Amino acid sequence: MNAGRTPILAIDSVSVAFGDKVRALDDVSLNIARGEIVGLVGESGSGKSTLCRTLMGLGEATSGTVRIDGEPLADRLDRDRLGFRREVQMLLQDAVASLSPRMRVRRLVEEPLHVHRLPLAAGRARILTLLKRLGLPESSLEKFPHQLSGGQARRVAILRALVLQPEVIVADEPTAGLDVSVQGELLNLMMDLHAEFRLTYLIVSHNLNVIRRITTRSVVMYLGQIVEEAPTAALFxxxxxxxxxxxxxxxxxxxxxxxxxxxxxxxxxxxxxxxxxxxxxxxxxxxxxxxxxxxxxxxxxxxxxxxxxxxxxxxxxxxxx
Known part of the structure; x- marks a missing residue:
């Protein structure tokens, strides 16, 4: 992280407890600079998902503070919840399951425009531009999620996130379940989008080759704590x-x-x-x-x-x- 600059995401001594016995996160601190690509690894049960949910405002910290652009997340959600949702988007592990089976792709990708009360004409033009940028045919808009391949579903999920012009993407297992060749294409696409839209990524993955390939810094978690944090090249x-x-x-x-x-x-x-x-x-x-x-x-x-x-x-x- 660049010294002297306010991190876009900052976690300061955050703990998350469930009841009196379970501490899913225990005194976790992590700063993510604007434009960084940070990898998060660890076995199932290490606290990665809880950390992501806390960052996204989908769960509250028992103690400690999460900040977005220097502002406490709780204050930001009270002041401008929709604005935060536009700034920080999440890509879920099961892309098909994250898309409503009752909606065609067109309605799925236009829905955020309605929720956030954004201009429809400009939003629809952006959707068409992104569709081409993501390598999806325009005919994809008329399909239901179950008619898409795994790679196409992930690209639709990315499109749905990017239509809101976010600054931060939290990606949970972005290549899970994809063929190796499709994984490579998706990672190349994510890197191109990172440069083109000046995105900040937090990548959660069990696939260490993914972490090694695209992240600049890696964080290793074990049983609710960060046990190592380092530049990715040095860590590997x-x-x-x-x-x-x-x-x-x-x-x-x-x-x-x-x-x-x-x-x-x-x-x-x-x-x-x-x-x-x-x-x-x-x-x-x-x-x-x-x-x-x-x-x-x-x-x-x-x-x-x-x-x-x-x-x-x-x-x-x-x-x-």
Whole structure:
């Protein structure tokens, strides 16, 4: 993030609790600069979806503050809820399911114009321009969602978001369920749209190759906390946290000379109802020591623009501390 500039999205010490026992997010802080492409990774249950819902104003933080352009999100929603919805749009994982099966595509993509009371003539002209830009034939407008391929449905979802001219796109598993060739086309399209419309992306994905290809910074979550944050190239080159190293070791690589030794973690991610004492990863960490079982590590800065929540960062990056 550029120093001295107000981040477009800022999360400051945010926790989200459900009842008295479950803390889906625990003291999470993250800044996203205008124009950045940030990746968010972690196993199911790590808190990624809760973080996205909180950013979108679809769930409230139990403590801490979310800001949009420096303004608290709660204040922004009270002042101009529709304006926030135009500025920050979300692409859901199941593109077909996110589109009403009872509406043709034309009505689906025009609906935001009616909801936000935007000029229809200009909006419809924009839809036609975007349709061409997204590589969709005009005949797509007369189809129902079930008549679209997976790739077409995702492009329609993108069109529906872009018609509102947002600044931020939160994309949940944007390539899930797509053939590899279609994934590549979609990622190329997203990168072109990022440059053309000066978008800011938060990309949530289990596909580490997607994260590596298109993001500039990556955030790794485990059991409701950020455990590592780094420039994507640095993180893939030399992970500092043992959990990050384990994730990357499972990533498919075509070149045999670049494959990592597979790290097999013991057991499953613990329940958020029964969070381990000390470091939350110590129950599965191959490098855990006595201190890890007793003392929670802070998310501390290392010397290459990364942060890590670990008492004993891995050897490749420990010298940067």
């Amino acid at each position: 080159r030399a992970p500092a946290h043992p959990y990050t190293a384990a994730l990357l070791s499972t990533n498919p690589v075509v070149d045999p000379g670049k494959r990592r030794v597979r790290i097999v973690l013991r057991g499953e991610i613990p329940s958020p109802i029964h969070v381990p004492s000390g470091c939350r990863f110590h129950t599965r960490c191959p490098h855990a020591q006595a201190r890890c079982r007793q003392e929670m590590p802070d998310l501390r800065a290392l010397g290459d623009g990364r942060k890590v929540r670990c008492h004993f960062p891995l050897a490749e990056t420990a010298g940067l501390a």
